[in-house]
Amino acid sequence: MNTKLFDEYLDSLESQGIPSIDVRIKKDHEEIYRYLKGDADPINGVKAVDDTRYLVFSMTKIQTMTALMQLVEAGKISLNDDVSKYLPAYGKLSVKTADGGTAPCGPMLIKHLASMQSGLDYDLARPGIVKTLEKYGRKATTRQIVDSFVETPLEFEPGTHFLYSLSHDVIAAVIEVVSGMSFGEYLKKNIWEPLGMKDTSFAKPMNDNDPMLARQYIWDDPSKKIIPMDSSCCYQLSENYESGGAGLMSTSRDYSLLADALACYGVGKSGKRILSEQSINTIRTNLLGADSRKDIEMTMGRKGYGYGVGMQILMEPEAIGSTAKPGVFGWDGAAGAATIMYPEEHLSLVFMIHVRNYGYSYGTIHPKLRDLLFE
Numbered sequence: 001m002n003t004k005l006f007d008e009y010l011d012s013l014e015s016q017g018i019p020s021i022d023v024r025i026k027k028d029h030e031e032i033y034r035y036l037k038g039d040a041d042p043i044n045g046v047k048a049v050d051d052t053r054y055l056v057f058s059m060t061k062i063q064t065m066t067a068l069m070q071l072v073e074a075g076k077i078s079l080n081d082d083v084s085k086y087l088p089a090y091g092k093l094s095v096k097t098a099d100g101g102t103a104p105c106g107p108m109l110i111k112h113l114a115s116m117q118s119g120l121d122y123d124l125a126r127p128g129i130v131k132t133l134e135k136y137g138r139k140a141t142t143r144q145i146v147d148s149f150v151e152t153p154l155e156f157e158p159g160t161h162f163l164y165s166l167s168h169d170v171i172a173a174v175i176e177v178v179s180g181m182s183f184g185e186y187l188k189k190n191i192w193e194p195l196g197m198k199d200t201s202f203a204k205p206m207n208d209n210d211p212m213l214a215r216q217y218i219w220d221d222p223s224k225k226i227i228p229m230d231s232s233c234c235y236q237l238s239e240n241y242e243s244g245g246a247g248l249m250s251t252s253r254d255y256s257l258l259a260d261a262l263a264c265y266g267v268g269k270s271g272k273r274i275l276s277e278q279s280i281n282t283i284r285t286n287l288l289g290a291d292s293r294k295d296i297e298m299t300m301g302r303k304g305y306g307y308g309v310g311m312q313i314l315m316e317p318e319a320i321g322s323t324a325k326p327g328v329f330g331w332d333g334a335a336g337a338a339t340i341m342y343p344e345e346h347l348s349l350v351f352m353i354h355v356r357n358y359g360y361s362y363g364t365i366h367p368k369l370r371d372l373l374f375e
Contacts, residue, residue, distance in 0.1 A: 002375050003033050009368060010035050017226040019217055020048035022352035024256040029269040040214040043228065050253055053212045054352045055203055055233050057246040057333035061168045063187055064244040065114065065310030067175050069279040070190055076178050079111040086177045089147040095119060095154045102153045112158040113167040114309045115287035119154030120165040126152055133238065140238040142183060146173035162292035164300065168310060172244025183242040194272035195257045200250040202242050203233040213249060216335060218356040226355055246334065252352045255339065259348035263341040280343055283309040284329050301363060323371045336361035340370050349373060
């Protein structure tokens with residue numbers, strides 16, 4: 001790894017108008033590269049610091065999958081279990097048909113949720129959610145909202161296609177049922193505390209008054225500029241809802257503790273093991289068939305990748321001209337953050353920015369950072 005190349009590349013992003021960039025790279029539990037520049041709140045002249053927090057959105061999924069695999073290890077869940085074993089509302093599913101109707105469909109399994117092959121979508125305005133929020137208001141729970149997802153038919157038969165969706169929110173509800181805890185309590189006890197993560201929590205709706213939360217920005221296509229927006233998390237659907245797909249906020253320091261543990265086959269810098277080596281390898285095993293791999297390439301631009309237990313796996317670097325190695329895995333978030341891990345070298349990277357709808361992050365920045373790790 002060439003740190004000078006990282007410096008040069010990250011410095012070049014200033015011209016894109018990204019307010020702040022926060023990067024940490026670790027190897028064998030030690031930080032071997034640190035980059036932090038810019039303003040957490042440019043409007044008020046607040047510099048980004050080690051304690052700056054970011055909405056990590058879909059990087060939440062890395063924690064949800066870690067929690068899921070802990071319960072698989074403990075024998076409390078199987079990836080082949082029917083979801084209805086834990087959530088009875090998922091016992092009678094229907095699917096959309098080609099003629100515009102609906103029909104009964106086969107079971108949804110835990111592995112279908114983990115691999116985004118459940119048939120669900122990411123429609124936050126689906127009738128079930130709207131009805132549940134009208135009934136329970138801000139006190140609606142994770143379980144109540146998740147149960148409502150299947151009041152409308154699935155997009156396809158579970159296991160047949162890939163569609164990025166609310167699947168991991170459903171897994172959060174399953175974890176609550178199995179553990180007897182709220183999802184947040186489970187994460188705190190089994191991931192945050194063992195690894196020493198002190199600055200990670202769920203971002204409640206309109207909770208944009210945290211003084212350490214970076215101001216959120218968004219790419220404005222008409223003006224071709226990055227402009228400020230509010231810093232709420234739209235995926236936290238109520239005060240009591242804890243989104244397993246997109247609900248967390250964290251610091252690069254905290255998230256690097258998790259990334260480092262997963263890159264070191266489940267053992268953190270604290271010495272605590274949060275997952276077995278077998279579970280790390282299970283996460284990195286592709287669960288997508290040929291049709292689903294076409295879906296992830298066409299809908300998300302992930303050519304050369306597969307998708308395992310909630311994270312992408314680089315399978316064919318040569319197909320995309322990448323210098324990285326097969327087996328690199330991780331995921332990213334809606335505000336441009338990314339986590340990249342490679343257990344064979346105990347190597348991890350956490351990249352934080354706070355810009356929504358910024359396709360340049362996924363199509364250019366993240367692949368470049370991935371390849372620079374192996375430069």
